[in-house]
Amino acid sequence: MATEDSVIARRDGRAGRVLINRPKALNALDLPMIRAIAAALEAWRDDPQVHLVMIEGAGERAFCAGGDIRALRQHQLEGNRAPADAFFAEEYALNRAIAEYPKPYVALIDGICMGGGIGVSVHAPYRVASEHAMFAMPETAIGFFPDIGASFFLPRLPGQVGVYLGLTGARVSGADAVHAGLATHFTPRAAMPALAAALAEEGIAALATHAAPLPAFGLAEARPAIDRCFSAATIPELLARLATEDSAWARETLAALGAVSPSALFWTLRLLREGVDRTLAQCLAAEFALTRTTMAHPDFVEGVRAMVVDKDRKPRWSPARVEDVQAATIAALFG
Numbered sequence: 475m476a477t478e479d480s481v482i483a484r485r486d487g488r489a490g491r492v493l494i495n496r497p498k499a500l501n502a503l504d505l506p507m508i509r510a511i512a513a514a515l516e517a518w519r520d521d522p523q524v525h526l527v528m529i530e531g532a533g534e535r536a537f538c539a540g541g542d543i544r545a546l547r548q549h550q551l552e553g554n555r556a557p558a559d560a561f562f563a564e565e566y567a568l569n570r571a572i573a574e575y576p577k578p579y580v581a582l583i584d585g586i587c588m589g590g591g592i593g594v595s596v597h598a599p600y601r602v603a604s605e606h607a608m609f610a611m612p613e614t615a616i617g618f619f620p621d622i623g624a625s626f627f628l629p630r631l632p633g634q635v636g637v638y639l640g641l642t643g644a645r646v647s648g649a650d651a652v653h654a655g656l657a658t659h660f661t662p663r664a665a666m667p668a669l670a671a672a673l674a675e676e677g678i679a680a681l682a683t684h685a686a687p688l689p690a691f692g693l694a695e696a697r698p699a700i701d702r703c704f705s706a707a708t709i710p711e712l713l714a715r716l717a718t719e720d721s722a723w724a725r726e727t728l729a730a731l732g733a734v735s736p737s738a739l740f741w742t743l744r745l746l747r748e749g750v751d752r753t754l755a756q757c758l759a760a761e762f763a764l765t766r767t768t769m770a771h772p773d774f775v776e777g778v779r780a781m782v783v784d785k786d787r788k789p790r791w792s793p794a795r796v797e798d799v800q801a802a803t804i805a806a807l808f809g
């Protein structure tokens with residue numbers, strides 16, 4: 475059955491190994507895949523032969539590019555809420571199970587890691603990124619919001635870096651992911667198979683012996699401006715602060731924020747600020763509630779159309795301008 479092949483779970487020495495195996499779809503997660511990963515973790519929880527868990531993506535391009543958002547858009551268009559409820563409930567339960575897993579869990583990230591891919595890695599204690607890793611939380615570009623526990627982990631990254639990443643969808647290299655706190659170790663692609671073999675043979679101690687020197691933080695120069703601008707209380711204030719910065723980074727960042735859903739900027743900033751005082755479980759519950767209201771906003775269907783379905787990259791947001799987003803409309807989405 476295809477759903478069995480899309481996740482391969484096997485024991486290798488001291489390790490339980492999960493391979494996310496849908497490389498043609500950049501290993502994007504659907505509900506059967508989420509169930510298969512959850513089932514493997516459950517089976518290994520009390521298996522004395524399994525001392526740690528490893529998770530990898532098949533192929534050279536992606537660890538995991540997110541969720542099967544195209545199918546969720548189609549169900550939304552048909553007025554069928556049940557598939558999204560099931561998908562997000564089980565995806566977020568898996569995110570939490572990973573955070574609370576009683577054995578070491580190591581994600582080997584050697585390619586694209588976005589959205590749901592971050593969800594099956596960032597909550598674990600060990601996230602190894604290669605020079606081919608590319609991290610992003612790009613959901614504002616599809617009229618959605620950074621979910622999978624992002625309202626817990628983004629506000630806990632250094633300064634305002636997480637808020638910057640969550641609003642802009644900016645891409646982060648493997649080395650920068652370590653500096654930013656999304657990853658914990660930097661290991662080149664060429665050393666990944668040896669690391670996996672050593673983890674299977676020796677256990678978690680092998681992590682320390684396969685690291686490479688970490689390149690400098692690509693965002694170091696922008697860090698003061700990130701903290702100055704992304705600490706703003708509102709989106710208009712944030713944009714006004716960026717406009718006073720005279721740098722290529724500020725101009726690129728304004729352009730990035732100008733392309734995503736204006737409404738998504740508002741609901742994402744509110745969600746991320748509220749996450750500061752919440753537990754992971756509380757964040758996931760708030761995110762689940764927000765999936766129901768934001769998916770019914772026209773920007774979700776339009777954003778997925780423009781970025782994932784038609785790929786014209788020309789979404790027609792409603793409203794189209796930040797100035798026209800109504801505070802009451804955003805507040806209503808939070809119930």
Ligand code: QUE
Nearest residue numbers: 499502539540541542543589612613781
């Ligand atoms: C923004 C996003 C996503 C995206 C593109 C964006 C996203 C997502 C996918 C995606 C990737 C691979 C697939 C697929 C969907 O693309 O969240 O079906 O095979 O899951 O610009 O947030």
